[in-house]
Amino acid sequence: MNLQANFEQIPLKEYAERAYLDYSMYVVLDRALPFVGDGLKPVQRRIVYAMSELGLAASAKPKKSARTIGDVIGKFHPHGDSSCYEAMVLMAQPFSYRYPLVDGQGNFGSPDDPKSFAAMRYTESKLSPIAEALLGELGHGTVDWVPNFDGTMDEPSWLPARVPHVLLNGSMGIAVGMATDIPPHNLREVVTACIRLLDEPDATVADLCEHVLGPDYPTEAEIITPRKELLAIYTTGNGSLRARAVYRVEDGNVVITALPHQVSPSKILEQIAAQMRAKKLPMIEDLRDESDHENPIRLVVVPRSNRVDVEEMMQHLFATTDLEKSFRVNLNMIGLDGRPQVKDLRRILSEWLQFRTDTVTRRLQHRLAKVERRLHLLEGLRIAYLNLDEVIRIIRTEEEPKPVLMARFGLSEEQTDYILETRLRQLARLEEMKINGERDQLEEERARINVLLKSPTKLKGLIKQELNADAARYVDDRRSPLVQREVAQALDESALVASEPVTVVLSQKGWIRAAKGHDVDAEGLNYRDGDGLLAAVKARTTQQVAVIDSTGRSYSTAAHTLPSARGNGEPLTGRFTPPAGASFDALAAGDNDTRLILATDFGYGFVTRFEALTGRNKAGKQLLTLADGAKVLTPVITADPARDRIVVVTGEGHLLMFSVAELPELDKGKGNKLIDIPKKQMADGERVVGVAVVAEGKGEVTLYAGQRKLTLKWADLVEYGGNRATRGGVLPRGLRRVERIETTG
Structure with a gap:
């Protein structure tokens, strides 16, 4: 026995291709x-x-x-x-x-x-x-x-x-290689668009959109997509639209009463609560779900105070939660030709009207066939009434009355069967009158159906009449209001953080942390073994903190993201990627417009805006151009560059004060010479140990040299005044080994 005869041998590639295509067509046409x-x-x-x-x-x-x-x-x-x-x-x-x-x-x-x-x-x-x-x-x-x-x-x-259900409830589905996302629509709008297309077959999509204003979801959330974009969706059959929750203000609280389609209230609560736990919503104090049978959606958001801008708060929530949601639109469906296609609004309604016309035509033809069959039977019955005695005689005397009746009166087989099945009581005179009345009604109906079938205009009129009747029966008001609004934008991260004072502390080995308040003893904090304080700067949680490394590169991070000073902090190398061998040498904090003086111990510097120190790149950005062996000094703030004075001091006891206005304002670079250090002294190791800024006519600085310190008031500093890039004056003998300088007044 040859078993091979029971099998078809085809290449695996051909079989797999055929099987996959068959499956794809099944999913497209019979499922999705x-x-x-x-x-x-x-x-x-x-x-x-x-x-x-x-x-x-x-x-x-x-x-x-x-x-x-x-x-x-x-x-x-x-x-x-x-x-x-x-x-x-x-x-x-x-x-x-x-x-x-x-x-x-x-x-x-x-x-x-x-x-x-x-x-x-x-x-x-x-x-x-x-x-x-x-x-x-x-x-x-x-x-x-x-x-x-x-x-x-x-x-x-x-x-x-009888109605364009494909648009009324819409549809969602994923097939093989294609998908569909048809939004629901309002019955009244769709029906009036169909009637417009029946009256004006050349109506454009824009004409039909005068009736179909947009999708109509089961929820009362607003559709905020501009009308121009909605028209583009209905023209191409593709696009996206946005829906936004509806809210009102009650006693200072925000009450959300409607959510976008398929958005869960519990998910909204979870999204807002997650931001609150992450301290990203300082303007919100509480969140409640007061939904019940009478109020299916009632979410209450309690602002922290009456000074909170509710509109601004809600814009942020719209942007960061599903209170505002985007919906994909893909008008993909199986057409009258049995093929899937993305259709525009006019094509959808045209095909549905063709489907409806064919359906009504088939219904009329079906009814006409029934009417004509009934008339045919009634005609045979009428012949029997007119020849009743003869019919009875044939039925009584003939062994096979059916062929005799057909031959004698010219009846069809169907008419003859109907006569033979008629009951005796239906032979009464009254029944004959009923038959005549029924025949008249049916002939009138047949004439009316024939007129409809032969006249496209009258057929259109019937379709319009039935559409209007169904619309009147099932119609309701639009639920999704169309309100054109801009897409919500989230608030800047700094605007979501409560403005609180902090002291940012950087250790010698590059560990950073933030202590609450400005009255913090940075040196008294605990440090890891072998580590100690490098720099500390006063800041606010809404500000950025910048760090400069030994190569002159600057890195920045938000102050509120820094770890608490209760521990040792975290290494900056976890946040940034400095060049190999580089160390973090200086620390600064401020607002974008804060003016800083950046300087090196070689005696060069410039004024810059704090924004120049910030950036999102983990590798930082080149800020200072450093000569070989030069080190970055601690940046100092100048509140009024036009009037402030800069005090520069070297390790060999030379001090110079001059106007900050003599320095250029740069975004990056080497800067200009601050104080003159002769080559010989530079070779012997004389360096600038620090700079300070004092306001004109007031302020004081303190110099530290070992165990000794000297406070210079404005009157003392005036004696050291001069022009930029000069040598400056010499400090008293006991303070010629200055280690650092601080502004103390």
Whole structure:
């Protein structure tokens, strides 16, 4: 026996390609994308049809959801019961569907947790009233019927929707290589756009957007996308739009009353609370969820004080939480040609109107065939009445009366069968009158149907009339207001930090920390073994802190992010990546416009704005150009560069005071010479040990030389005044080995 005859041998590449394409087409056409005609995916269509077959109309008593799902998966949709039930639940959630197709009784989830619905054995369901707009014409010859998965019964290929359901409830789905994101719309707007297109077949997308103003979600959140962008979405079939929560101010508190579609209140609370824990929302004191049955969404945000700018606070929350959310729009659906395509608004409505025209035509033709068949039967019955005695005689005397009657009166087989099945009591005179009346009515109806079928104009009129009737029956007001607003921007990080005084401490080995307050004894803090104080600077938590390394590069970080002084801090090498072998030598803090004097011990310096020291690069940026062997001195602040004086002192006891205005203001570089140090003295090791700034006419500096110190007041400093780059005056003999200088007044 040759077993190979039972198998088809094909290359693996060809088999894999064919199998993947078959699967892709199945997912696209039979699972993920809706049909433009009824706007349903196959699982949704089968659920609605199965419920109608179970008699679960809007006026009927509901049945257990498990009964419905059992019928769906047993007869039409051989997939998992949980996924099928979830699809039904989605159609019953008023916060998920703009026009729910299922009326659910029991726990069908909540806006806070849409998937918290009870198991199907606990819930009951039936169709909602608007489902009639999908099913009402099902038995009128309007759809094609196909065998179900096992061939034991037929199911409809689509439902004869009387309204453009594809836009009303929208759809979301992920196929293979494509996806769909159709937002829901308002019934009245879509119907009026359809009527406009019927009246004006050449209407543009812009014309139709005079009626379809934008999506209409189940929630009352605002759609803030500009009208121009909405028009672009409907023109291309692609784009995105933004929805924003609605709030009002009550007794100084912010009350959020509506959230964007599919945004959970608990997630919003979690997002805001996380920022509060991270101390990124200093303007908020408390957060409460006061939602109840009467107020499905009521989130209360309590500002820290009445000085908080509520509008500014909410803009930040919009930008940093899902209170403002972007929605993808991708109008991808299966068209009348059976192919998936991204369609613009005009194409969608045109195809749906063609679908509706075909549906109404089939319905009329189906009814016309029934009317003509009934008239045909009534005509045979009328002949029998006119020849009643002869008909009775033939039936009584002939062994096979059927062919005799057909030959004698020219009847069809169908007419003859109907005559022979007529009961004796229907032969009364009154019945004859009823038959004549019915025939007249049917002939009038046949004439009316023929007029509709032969006149496209009258057919359009009928479609418009039915659209208006359905709109009047199911219409409601728009829920999502269209309010054009700018996209929210988050506040600057510094604006979210409470302004508090801190002292930033840098150790000799590059460990940094921040102690609360300005009255901190930096030298008295605990340091790691072999480490000690290098520099300390007063700052505020809203400011940046800059560090300069031994190569002249500057690095910056936010003061509020520094670790507490309770410990040893953290190494700067964890935040920055200085060049190999470089050490951190100087520390500064201030606002962007704060003026600083940067200097080196070789006696060069310049004035710069603090912003020049800041940057986001972990590798820092080159700030000072240093000669070989030069070191960076501690930067000093000058409040008024035009009037302030700079005091420069060298280690050999030379001191010079001159106007800060003599120094250039640079963003980077070497700067100009501050004080003259002759080459011989430079070679012998004389260096600038520090600079200080004093205000004109006041202020004092203190010099430290070993155990000795000297305080020079303004009157003393004037004696050392001179021009920039001169040698300056010589200090008293006991202070010619100066180690450092401080401004003390």
